[in-house]
Amino acid sequence: MALVSRRPHSEPVWMRTLFIGASVAFVGLLILLPVISVFTEAFRKGFSFYLASISDPLAMSALRLTLITAAVTLAANLVFGLAASWLIAKFSFPGRNVLLSLIDLPFAVSPVISGMVFVLLFGAQGWFGGPLARHGMQIIFATPGVILATIFVTFPFIARELIPLMQEQGAEEEEAAVLLGANGWQTFWRITVPNIRWALVYGVVLANARAMGEFGAVSVVSGHIRGRTNTLPLHVEILYNEYNFSAAFAVASLLALLALVTLIAKAALEWRIRAEERPAVMEHALEEVV
């Protein structure tokens, strides 16, 4: 159907070639080529060197810190993102627009400045740094600082995905659920969450990618202590600055692989959710045919 109706409006061949060619060239040059070059550079000195580079204790500790940071960040932002979106999309209250702007703040501010803010707050000379240090708690140049800075930078991703969708969906389904006798908890888990699961998955993937790849803010608060406060991106930079290119790219490829795992996890989840919905759709399609 779509094919038949579309043909009369079809663009001329040269125009189609131009647009498709430009898109392919753009994606190839700016996205595909860099990814390929990461892997070729990583394997330049052979597979054993690659293995040695990524199994290096310093690289492993950077990997561990990156994974811990991403996990904590995601958990925190999931809770915050859901709560904030729910609040902003379904209710109107004084200060709603202020909250909306605050959520966007991390996008507007340079990551380096975000890092500096935490140094100012929690550093040895900072507002809270002194009192906390007296209780034996170190934030800056330690794992908590890295996590705090990452949470701050990735703060808007999930909320920003959810708010427009939740606003578009409105509150009617929730109202219907409440009128049918559902309590707040039931309404949230049975109505709200299922309706936003796609946006939620997408927001989590984006936030995760950024959490694992964040450089600027983390660079300021981490102090680059090898084996302790280095995340993977920081470790890559150090190796690169030491002219250890192959090792740098090997560790970089590890980051690329993590991204790949994230994408696969997302695809698998999408596939599972679709599979749940499929039977009825199939049946409907059959009925249409008959």
Added chain:
Amino acid sequence: MAIDARHVSKSFANYVALRDVDLHVEQSELIALLGPSGSGKTTLLRIIAGLDTPDPNPATAVVVDGQDILDRRASERRVGFVFQHYALFRHMTVFENIAFGLRVRPRKLRPREPELRRRVNELLDLIQLGRWSTHYPSQLSGGQRQRVALARALAIEPSVLLLDEPFGALDAKVRQELRRWLRSLHAKIAVTSVLVTHDQEEALEVADRVVIMNEGRIEQAGTPDEVFHNPASEFVVTFLGNVNLFHGRVDAGRPVLSPNAHGQTARVFVRPHELEIERYQSNGASVAARIQRIQSAGPIVRVELASDHTNPITVEMTHERYHDLTIKTGETVFVKVRDARVFAAKI
């Protein structure tokens, strides 16, 4: 169960939606809240449901079945509510949508699975959608969705049923069908129902009683016959169907359109079918007018006329009368009033 809403007021940040409204609905009655948008009818419905709270006032009460439910949460009021845009749960099948109200009950009150299936299937039969039970709302037509929404509302055996413009999003033909279906359904289950609508035809056709609202107040309440034939105010006349407005005079209790008539000035409202066209002036009460347009496709013939002395006039007549008259566009004829509603002139 009877509904009694007393002294309900509601103001929002920049306008007043309800001004001290009293509404009474008899047990098993189906009433229509009719009014233009912004008249407060939906707000009143949402307050009864518990989705909105009225302005605080100790005299305010919403009594259902003898109990003031104003302090109860919406989830505890056991009110069936049907939304204009259905508000079906999009990720649930038709079956699960209807079953939702039963599944969220506390464990002790929740029916067992076989009992639940039996009740949902009963409702599916009632809305004649049994074979669609495994479909998702997006796979249904608008009319089907609204029937599912109704079944879902009925599943909790509501004390009252509230319908917020339930047919507003449907096309004319489906609307007609669903109206009749709702009427017969109501005859079968007799649950006290309040239907909000801005469509006067719908209200007059479906409801036992019509409550006409305007600017946060109730203008008139009565049976469809009462409000149509004995409108209490200018607003009610103009809102219930087409009317012609004449700034005429009343002579010995009868409205006269002619410009040189004597008597008290008044605003005269005449429905198009209460006007008569004649070829020759039979007495002084009629007014000369030129035929602008004749619309004869439909059950009645509608004639639009222009006159030097009045606003544009619309007259409706039977096809029979139209053939007898043999009038044409452009001709000058005389218009006479058979019946009218007179309201004293406002200065």
